[in-house]
Amino acid sequence: MTLAASPSTTPRLYALVPCAGVGERSGAVGPKQYAVLAGQALVAHTLDALARVTRLSQTLVVLIAEDREFELYAPEFAGWVARCGGMTRAQTVANGLDYLLARGARGDDWVLVHDAARCLVRAEWIDALIDACLDDAVGGLLALPVADTLKAEHAGRVEATIDRAAKWQAQTPQMFRIGLLREALAHAGAKVTDEASAIEALGHAPRLVPGALENFKVTYPADFELAARLLRTRT
DSSP states (O other): OOOSOOTTOOOOEEEEEEOOOOOTTSOOSSOGGGOEETTEEHHHHHHHHHHTOTTEEEEEEEOOTTOOOHHHHOTTOOSEEEOOOOSSHHHHHHHHHHHHHHTTOOTTSEEEEOOTTOTTOOHHHHHHHHHHHTTOSSEEEEEEEOOSOEEEEETTEEEEEEOOTTOEEEEEEEEEEHHHHHHHHHHHOTTOSSHHHHHHHTTOOOEEEEOOTTOOOOOSHHHHHHHHHHHHTOO
């Protein structure tokens, strides 16, 4: 498969936000992406950050077919919305890629897949990812080197200490060519939890681009309070 763009065209960049989950671990009433933090819905903060990335041609939000709340919680969003979410993240992203292609995207265009729940992402971090990956043969992702000691658990107790050397914590966005990612997801199946894993399963090595500690995924009840506090104190 050819990863480079044809000489006559410049690859475009799209953002894809899978927003079809229910956030079972969050403790929120209803989908966590619609929890209100610092005056607006979590997903609205995420989309505001993406809107500040001027090199993005378009942002696509992928919802489940039954979602009738998105427009209420993100009224300022001017991008594309597709109600074609799947049962898993991988299925939702794959369906979103098909939608982008149907709307005129090309296989050699880039897609930046970003978690709706990473509402503290900043445009400058996304721009740094684009700068690092735009001329890369594979693509890459924001990530952080693991600083803490890692423990493997069994039945609530430590089973082993894991060497943290050369280990990174994956974040999003994750940036790959639409065609390559589509092929990778079809090959890897529905259980992969991020796009880089699917790319790795094809034998490629995504580039690791240093992210920021603040770009965490709002997952557990305590995360909401921390995210709200950070959003309120941003300059």
